[in-house]
Amino acid sequence: MNPQLPITKGRAFEHGFPTPDTARSIYDEQDFHRAVEAYRFFYPTVSMEGIFNGNRQLGIEDGKGLVVLAAGPRHVAFTANSDTPYATGALDLRAMGPVVVDVPPGPFIGLINDHHQRWILDMGIPGPDAGKGGKYLVLPPGFTGDVPTGHHVARSLTYKILLALRALPIDGGTAGAMNALRQVKVHSLSNPAAVLPYTDITTRSLDATPLRWEDNLEYWRRLHTIIDAEPALAEFRPMYGVLAALGLVKGKGFSPGERMQRILETAARVGLEQMRVEGFASQRADRKVWEARQWEWIGLVPDNGDFETRDYLDLQARDRWFVQAIVASPAMFRRKVGFGSIYFLAAREQTGAYLDGGNTYKLTVPQPVPAKLFWSVTAYDSRTRSQVQTPQDKAVLGSLGDTFERNSDGSVDLYFGPNAPAGKERQWIQTMPGTGFFLYFRIYGPEAASLDGTWKVGDVTLVGQRTGEAKPGAKA
Numbered sequence: 001m002n003p004q005l006p007i008t009k010g011r012a013f014e015h016g017f018p019t020p021d022t023a024r025s026i027y028d029e030q031d032f033h034r035a036v037e038a039y040r041f042f043y044p045t046v047s048m049e050g051i052f053n054g055n056r057q058l059g060i061e062d063g064k065g066l067v068v069l070a071a072g073p074r075h076v077a078f079t080a081n082s083d084t085p086y087a088t089g090a091l092d093l094r095a096m097g098p099v100v101v102d103v104p105p106g107p108f109i110g111l112i113n114d115h116h117q118r119w120i121l122d123m124g125i126p127g128p129d130a131g132k133g134g135k136y137l138v139l140p141p142g143f144t145g146d147v148p149t150g151h152h153v154a155r156s157l158t159y160k161i162l163l164a165l166r167a168l169p170i171d172g173g174t175a176g177a178m179n180a181l182r183q184v185k186v187h188s189l190s191n192p193a194a195v196l197p198y199t200d201i202t203t204r205s206l207d208a209t210p211l212r213w214e215d216n217l218e219y220w221r222r223l224h225t226i227i228d229a230e231p232a233l234a235e236f237r238p239m240y241g242v243l244a245a246l247g248l249v250k251g252k253g254f255s256p257g258e259r260m261q262r263i264l265e266t267a268a269r270v271g272l273e274q275m276r277v278e279g280f281a282s283q284r285a286d287r288k289v290w291e292a293r294q295w296e297w298i299g300l301v302p303d304n305g306d307f308e309t310r311d312y313l314d315l316q317a318r319d320r321w322f323v324q325a326i327v328a329s330p331a332m333f334r335r336k337v338g339f340g341s342i343y344f345l346a347a348r349e350q351t352g353a354y355l356d357g358g359n360t361y362k363l364t365v366p367q368p369v370p371a372k373l374f375w376s377v378t379a380y381d382s383r384t385r386s387q388v389q390t391p392q393d394k395a396v397l398g399s400l401g402d403t404f405e406r407n408s409d410g411s412v413d414l415y416f417g418p419n420a421p422a423g424k425e426r427q428w429i430q431t432m433p434g435t436g437f438f439l440y441f442r443i444y445g446p447e448a449a450s451l452d453g454t455w456k457v458g459d460v461t462l463v464g465q466r467t468g469e470a471k472p473g474a475k476a
Contacts, residue, residue: 035246039268040315042239047117055067058206062092063090067086071387072202074389083169083378092159098137100135100188107131108131110166114157121136122329125340135151140156159231167181181198216265216268220256227248280324280347280382282296289344294347298343305331324380335451342442344440345438346459346460356466357417358433360421360463363414364461365411367406369455373444375444383436390432396429397414398442415427416431
């Protein structure tokens, strides 16, 4: 059966010239397709603005403060984890000038991304200081001043940048990791005494996503504001041309008419749908972690923080990552023994049906998990791509903070569903009927068996359905 392509047939041309109706139809079609491609390309940019906006809504202005938090379900952020506390914030290089990040020795994992979520540098264990501590200096666009010695130096091509740090809770647990993060000093190069203060938002609600904008006209308004404020990038020139055809031009106002509003709103919805397909229904063979299992790699371009292959920018891998996650660096995608962490995705149970928050599932985890540090499983809402929000107020189970009852072979059974199986309350994450969810399995300090196939985590299996519902369908 041939696929149905969205191509209008039989439009009229007279002596090779389009009729007025044909011209209008084709203009609508080409503007729509341009808008869908622009939506997908600039999604990381608008998503980064969502991160910045989350802090602003808490009263923390760009370049004037940082947040520290032990993340939980109250923090709406794409696939944030509760394993490692965070310190994060927007830095404004236009106002601050060159910025210094002074990282002390310790189990830190950190990075800086620009306004387009492109990698600038890694810090801590994956960075050049390798966990021994060091000073990092980030220069603003066009900086021509003197650069002091004794710093790891990088240059940003945007004025707004994101600092994101995690501390492994190895010594002193979560409280110790939170205290360690507060020892990281961030200040402008010109004023070392003005260290940015930290605000603990662990108990406060946060929305650091573009969820409110991602399917409507506000997406384009936010994008125009960013394009207007940031320097133009040479490699983005073709996509700036696409935006210009849609009325988003640097230095000019954005006031789309009724026709263009309709096109942009529709394109936002369709673009998001296409990205969700890349995220959760990819057909790429390289997504599979193990053959005949449902687990998939989240990042599809190992050892690269910008989704670049030798010959091209991997747009499918880029869409897949940013529709469900935030920030990027080479360290996040490396599949190497003992280096950082690796992530596996399960959006489907063993038969291929998507995970349904109204059903009950079991995940058997063979022990020991090949992790030098620890492992965890986190449940995320498929709509918000953030931790599931339930009365239980918990979305993670793992070796760091949980004690599990073991099976006779040493394996551990974890459960996901609206109600805990009898006696399994400590090995259960609550989910909500009427929602979908997916899992991330994280291994911190991966050992060889986690990468060479000699250890495999089992598929998620259905053990209980909602009363009166038919069994989920076969593979999609």
